[in-house]
Amino acid sequence: MIKINDLSKRFGDKTAVKKVNFEVKDGEIFALLGPNGAGKTTTMRMLSTLLKPTAGSVIINNWDTQKEAKEIKKNIGFLTTEIRLDGQFTPNELAAFYGKLYGLDKNALEENKSKLFDYFDITQIADRRYETFSTGMKQKTSIAICLIHDPKTIIFDEPTNGLDILTQKQVEDFLLTEKQRGKTIVISTHILEVVEALADRVGVIIDGQSVAQGTMEEIIKGAGARDLREAFIRLNEQYHEPEEIIEEKKAKKKPGFLF
């Protein structure tokens, strides 16, 4: 279970995230949807304990990110485009290094490694340097390494960005399998197809504010749209509407909507 309460982050004068609220239930896939620069990555970094919130809180499996960051770190697998692996190392070396840092014993490491490497077709190239890999292989290796400790919660920021369709499908299938294994998964993306393929529930974030939350049907219905794409465009337009119109709409708040 992940609970985010009034989460805010300021960088100097700029507010990147403003009072974001959402809740992710155990064993579900929650997608944080938003345009580029909406504050998705900042939110995800605060979830992963890498960034201190200016205000608000994040509770993951009853641990507070600000008080029990170490426990959270050990129990999440976090992937973001900003995080990279050492190019000089091979997947085998990377697995050994991160496995050791996560405190895995040799058997657990071998078991997790072989499962992940086999699934992502890394086994054959596990002794080649990471820097020689294609974008897709790099992303698959990054996923395998960040999940080497088999965490309960998976937090992926733009996991399919820049991937070809086949690799994208492989990553999506993997996340669905993990969900079936009872993992709680949060992904952030601006790609609607990914949301449609994976998400049980969606949170829409625009300009650092959560503007809608619910199942896909609730979002579409709430926006008065035919599909997610149209709903997303409408939400974006509504957000940028003059304040008096927003206030008027707030008064007639629809289910699943925050304004």
Added chain:
Amino acid sequence: MISIIKREWMRLSKQPKVMVTTFLMPCILIFLVMGVFLSGVLERKPQNIAVVTDSAKIKEFLKENELYRDILVYEQINEDLETMYDKGNVAVILEIETEAREVRLKYDSTKISSSDVMITAQEFVGELALFLQSEELYEEFVNNQLTILENDVSSVIEREGAQFKFYISIFIAVLIFMVGQPLASFAIDSYVGERERGTYDSIRLSGIEIFQFILGKTIFTVSVGLISGVLQVAAILSGIQYFMGSLGVEHYIDNALMMTITIVLTSSVSLAMLVAVLIYLSTYFEKVRDAATYATIGTLVFTLLSQVSNVANHTVLEYLPLLNMNRLILRNAHGSPSILPLLTSVILGGVIIAILTQMSVYRLKSKEM
């Protein structure tokens, strides 16, 4: 922490160019440049003492006494001896009367390259007086000429010492800079480099404490510096051996063990201090390129500071980490172990390193959870 150190060594071993610039190139340079340079400093022109006498007894004394077998014996001052004296091959001429009642001493202190020759001459006359039981020789020599001789000997020792200190300072400065420069690159890269490569977050997400990360980086960097330093000292010794044969350093080092301990301890503490400062600095930068300038400036300041004790001849400096390197090494080289200043500076240095490490930890903690 051990995983971080191991990873850093693995990363280094996978970068042949960095390995070459860190370990091999400085060794080659120091072998050639410093080998030739120090050889010239340490190589002393062989100088002799010549005794001019027709006394059979004195000749017998010289023949029997192994210690003075290198002393040249002449019946009178001839052209050959004068030429050798002019060329500096003979440093001291002792003219001793047949009855050994008077010694005429002839020497030019400006031509003497080592105090050894003066001391030998002094000892020789003293022992000869005892052998001959010549009170006159002893009295005359001790009362009249010994004082003059002692003054000259001490001026030679002073001159030798100053020269040696100067050359050793340059040697240590070059060594520190050669070790310090690549070391500074590693230290400054510790945080900002990981950050720029995007690898810092993945390491932090594994739950490793910032303190362990910083300490792992510090130990790795200092170990690189120490290995590089040991290799460079080996290179310089090989250089001296190669360029001047077996003649050399033993003359200047009376207490090799103490000197080695001094070098290892003072350099470890000093290098760790440089590393701790640069790691702290690295937390203020976003780009390695911006931080690199400060790494070079830091190394230069570090090199200059490490030479301060040699310039400012003050005892207190001996107790301060970083500033004591030369003085301690020189004192221990001359056989007077300086355990108290050594321990004081190691403890002080350790405290400074601990404070700097903690400052880095606080700084990084303030940025994240």
